[in-house]
Structures are given as structure tokens and as C-alpha cells.
Amino acid sequence: MxxxxxxxxxxxxxxxxxxxxxxxxxxxxxxxADRLVEGTCPTPDCNQPARGDQCDSCKKLLNPTELTEPKCKVCGTAxxxxxxxxxxxxxxxxxxxxxxxxxxxxxxxxxxxxxxxxxxxxxxxxxxxxxxxxxxxxxxxxxxxxxxxxxxxxxxxxxxxxxxxxxxxxxxxxxxxxxxxxxxxxxxxxxxxxxxxxxxxxxxxxxxxxxxxxxxNYLKYESGKFSKRNGIGVFGNDAKDTKIPSEVWRYYLLINRPEVSDRLFAWADLQAKLNSDLLYNLGKYVNRVLSFIAKPPGNPLG
Ligand SMILES: [Zn+2]
Ligand SMILES: [Zn+2]
Structure with a gap:
């Protein structure tokens, strides 16, 4: 209860x-709620569309009551x-x-x-x-x-x-x-x-x-920021839809973890890390070990 x-x-x-x-x-x-209000940023030099708690253009934090021409996001009424x-x-x-x-x-x-x-x-x-x-x-x-x-x-x-x-x-x-x-x-x-x-x-x-x-710190998406609200980024269901194995996601997200500064999620970088770190370095290492086991070298004294 x-x-x-x-x-x-x-x-x-x-x-x-x-x-x-x-x-x-x-x-x-x-x-x-803040996320259910849309309107115009009240900052004189900005006047761009803004949502309840922040203007994405000038980055100013807002109180929804400050917005010019506020509208309910659900029904459009003022x-x-x-x-x-x-x-x-x-x-x-x-x-x-x-x-x-x-x-x-x-x-x-x-x-x-x-x-x-x-x-x-x-x-x-x-x-x-x-x-x-x-x-x-x-x-x-x-x-x-x-x-x-x-x-x-x-x-x-x-x-x-x-x-x-x-x-x-x-x-x-x-x-x-x-x-x-x-x-x-x-x-x-x-x-x-x-x-x-x-x-x-x-x-x-x-x-x-x-x-x-x-x-x-933040993990950013390509050149901007992740935003579930605006559908920008890659989320759990998208990751699953790509059919990229979960181990690859785990590896990339861990080496890219924003420990000391903001980091970037970029598809090209994901591909590069997959090819260089996992396929080339790890794959080559595994291949060499397996070939060595399959075909042991001849007796050096023989
Ligand atoms: Zn603004
Ligand atoms: Zn409404």
C-alpha cells in the first residue's frame, strides 16, 4: 500500500x-504539467517557440506562466x-x-x-x-x-x-x-x-x-542532445530493432561512458569501434588462438 x-x-x-x-x-x-504547455519564449531577442520549462533556442529556464501565448499541448486551448x-x-x-x-x-x-x-x-x-x-x-x-x-x-x-x-x-x-x-x-x-x-x-x-x-556527465547524440520528447536519439526499442548484438551495444556504451566530460554517441564511431576494436583486435586475437590450437606448430627440436 x-x-x-x-x-x-x-x-x-x-x-x-x-x-x-x-x-x-x-x-x-x-x-x-510543464511538459504539457507550449508557447513563445518571452525573452525579447528570442521569441522562438518554447516549451513549459525551457526555451530550446536561447536555453533560458522558464516558468510556464511566463510563456507568451501559451497553449495546452493536449487540446490546443489557451x-x-x-x-x-x-x-x-x-x-x-x-x-x-x-x-x-x-x-x-x-x-x-x-x-x-x-x-x-x-x-x-x-x-x-x-x-x-x-x-x-x-x-x-x-x-x-x-x-x-x-x-x-x-x-x-x-x-x-x-x-x-x-x-x-x-x-x-x-x-x-x-x-x-x-x-x-x-x-x-x-x-x-x-x-x-x-x-x-x-x-x-x-x-x-x-x-x-x-x-x-x-x-x-552527458552522452550526446551526434551533434546535439538526446531528447525522448522530440524523438531525437536512439533508445532501448530502437537499439533492439537494429539487430546489432547487445554485447556490441554494451561495449560501445561502456567505453563511451561520460565519466569526466560529456561524450558523443555517433553511428559512424559505433561502426568504427565495432570494426577496429571488436572485429580486428579481439577477432584477430581469437582467430590466432584457435588456429594455434587447431594446427600446433611442429616440434622446434624435431
Ligand atoms: Zn528563448
Ligand atoms: Zn487542454
């Missing part, structure tokens, strides 16, 4: 109620602005507990993670909105908030486990016997090094906290 998990996940004394303006679509009868109340987690009240947690794990964090965590803007450390106006998700266990759900990232790890097994506490409330390792791109680091542990520490209960985090 995910609700049961969240009933004690957050101490309400650590929460702040804030009223914020948000775009509401009267046709769809719902508040619009949304209106409505006030809605949300719960915010007061991170400053958890600062000491978080610092203590960080001291216990710092050695296992790579430089990338430490730098990204430090780079989180000051205003981001004040308080973070943890509820959403959505029809699906984990309901907030308070009468006043029956129409809200919790933002499921990253506490969704726990609710997903609890949907999967009634024994979820064996994993998530067992820090003595469970070591939590997390892997991600740098854009997700702060949610896992600040938000996630703060949320769990705020309950005062014995949760399994992240022990080791491995964060990478």
Missing part, C-alpha cells in the same frame, strides 16, 4: 503551505492562470541532519557528484515543492489535500517497491543489511544527494539511505 508508506514519510512540521499561480486548462479540466496550494519541504530545518549524512558518505562520492551538489543554487536549498495536481500518484494523507499527490521522484523508488512486495521494509528500512547504490546523469544528482535523503531524514525513522552514487 503506497499510501501507508507515505503516511509516515514526512513530518508535517517540516512542511510549508504555499499558494502558487499555475496554468489550468479549462477544456481538459486540469492543471498543466490555459488560464489559477492559484493552487502546494506543500513545500523546508530544507533549512534539515540542514544539520543532511550535513551529518553527507559526512558519512562523502568518501564514496565522485568529484562530479560533490561539485554538482555544491552547485545547487541557494534558492533551491530553501524549500522544495513536493506535491502535484495530478490524477495519478500517491495521495497526500491529509484531508485538505485530497486532490494532490506527492511528487514521486525520487521517493517513488520506495512506493514502487511497496507495490511490488509487502516486504518492502526489508529493503528500505534495513540500513544495517542493505547498501543502496545509485547510478544517474548529473542532472539528477541534487534530487538524490539533497532532496531524497532530506525527505527520509525528516521522518526521523531508520531508512536505508544512499551509500554510493555514481554520476556521469
Amino acid at each position: 503506497p499510501e501507508a508508506v507515505f503516511r509516515h514519510i514526512i513530518d508535517f512540521s517540516l512542511l510549508l503551505l504555499q499558494i502558487i499561480p499555475q496554468l489550468y486548462c479549462d477544456t481538459c479540466k486540469r492543471f498543466l 490555459p488560464c492562470i489559477r492559484d493552487t496550494s502546494h506543500l513545500f519541504l523546508e530544507l533549512p530545518k534539515l540542514k544539520e541532519k543532511l550535513e551529518e549524512f553527507k559526512k558519512s558518505v562523502d568518501e564514496s562520492w565522485n568529484n562530479n557528484t560533490i561539485q554538482t551538489t555544491k552547485a545547487w543554487p541557494k534558492e533551491g536549498q530553501k524549500s522544495q515543492c513536493i506535491t502535484r495536481d495530478l490524477k495519478w500518484g500517491v495521495p497526500v494523507p491529509q484531508k485538505k489535500f485530497t486532490d494532490k499527490v506527492f511528487l514521486d521522484a525520487p521517493i517513488g523508488y520506495i512506493s514502487i517497491t511497496s507495490c511490488y512486495t509487502p516486504d518492502w521494509e526489508k529493503w528500505w528500512k534495513n540500513p544495517e543489511n542493505v547498501e543502496l547504490y545509485q547510478f544517474m546523469g548529473k542532472d539528477n544528482v541534487q534530487f538524490h544527494t539533497v532532496m531524497f535523503p532530506s525527505t527520509l531524514l525528516g521522518t526521523g525513522e531508520n531508512w536505508t539511505l544512499m551509500k554510493t552514487i555514481s554520476a556521469t
Whole structure:
């Protein structure tokens, strides 16, 4: 029961109620998530088509209410602005507990993670909105908030486990016997090094906290960036459709893992690495060993 998990996940004394303006679509009868709003970038020199949270042309981060001529991506109607109340987690009240947690794990964090965590803007450390106006998700266990759900990232790890097994506490409330390792791109680091542990520490209960985090830079696609939203890149189902053996994908993605800087995924490079590293170097080595076994050289003394 995910609700049961969240009933004690957050101490309400650590929460702040804030009223914020948000775009509401009267046709769809719902508040619009950032990705469901399209419009024009409000930056005077830009004025290019932009989506809810960012302009792809000038790269400026946006609030959907700032867009010029916003439209609901589902029905095309112009949304209106409505006030809605949300719960915010007061991170400053958890600062000491978080610092203590960080001291216990710092050695296992790579430089990338430490730098990204430090780079989180000051205003981001004040308080973070943890509820959403959505029809699906984990309901907030308070009468006043029956129409809200919790933002499921990253506490969704726990609710997903609890949907999967009634024994979820064996994993998530067992820090003595469970070591939590997390892997991600740098854009997700702060949610896992600040938000996630703060949320769990705020309950005062014995949760399994992240022990080791491995964060990478970005893997870019050809000359731009991967974008599932815009259909740019190659994803799991595309990789399967190519019929290229999974071992080749594994090899290429591992040697191309963006450990210290952004790396590029390029089809021509994949082909070159397949031909040079796997076929030529590894293939030749295997061929020589097998030929040697099949036809042993004559006795040098004979
Ligand atoms: Zn709509
Ligand atoms: Zn722009």
C-alpha cells in the first residue's frame, strides 16, 4: 500500500503551505504539467517557440506562466492562470541532519557528484515543492489535500517497491543489511544527494539511505542532445530493432561512458569501434588462438 508508506514519510512540521499561480486548462479540466504547455519564449531577442520549462533556442529556464501565448499541448486551448496550494519541504530545518549524512558518505562520492551538489543554487536549498495536481500518484494523507499527490521522484523508488512486495521494509528500512547504490546523469544528482535523503531524514525513522552514487556527465547524440520528447536519439526499442548484438551495444556504451566530460554517441564511431576494436583486435586475437590450437606448430627440436 503506497499510501501507508507515505503516511509516515514526512513530518508535517517540516512542511510549508504555499499558494502558487499555475496554468489550468479549462477544456481538459486540469492543471498543466510543464511538459504539457507550449508557447513563445518571452525573452525579447528570442521569441522562438518554447516549451513549459525551457526555451530550446536561447536555453533560458522558464516558468510556464511566463510563456507568451501559451497553449495546452493536449487540446490546443489557451490555459488560464489559477492559484493552487502546494506543500513545500523546508530544507533549512534539515540542514544539520543532511550535513551529518553527507559526512558519512562523502568518501564514496565522485568529484562530479560533490561539485554538482555544491552547485545547487541557494534558492533551491530553501524549500522544495513536493506535491502535484495530478490524477495519478500517491495521495497526500491529509484531508485538505485530497486532490494532490506527492511528487514521486525520487521517493517513488520506495512506493514502487511497496507495490511490488509487502516486504518492502526489508529493503528500505534495513540500513544495517542493505547498501543502496545509485547510478544517474548529473542532472539528477541534487534530487538524490539533497532532496531524497532530506525527505527520509525528516521522518526521523531508520531508512536505508544512499551509500554510493555514481554520476556521469552527458552522452550526446551526434551533434546535439538526446531528447525522448522530440524523438531525437536512439533508445532501448530502437537499439533492439537494429539487430546489432547487445554485447556490441554494451561495449560501445561502456567505453563511451561520460565519466569526466560529456561524450558523443555517433553511428559512424559505433561502426568504427565495432570494426577496429571488436572485429580486428579481439577477432584477430581469437582467430590466432584457435588456429594455434587447431594446427600446433611442429616440434622446434624435431
Ligand atoms: Zn487542454
Ligand atoms: Zn528563448
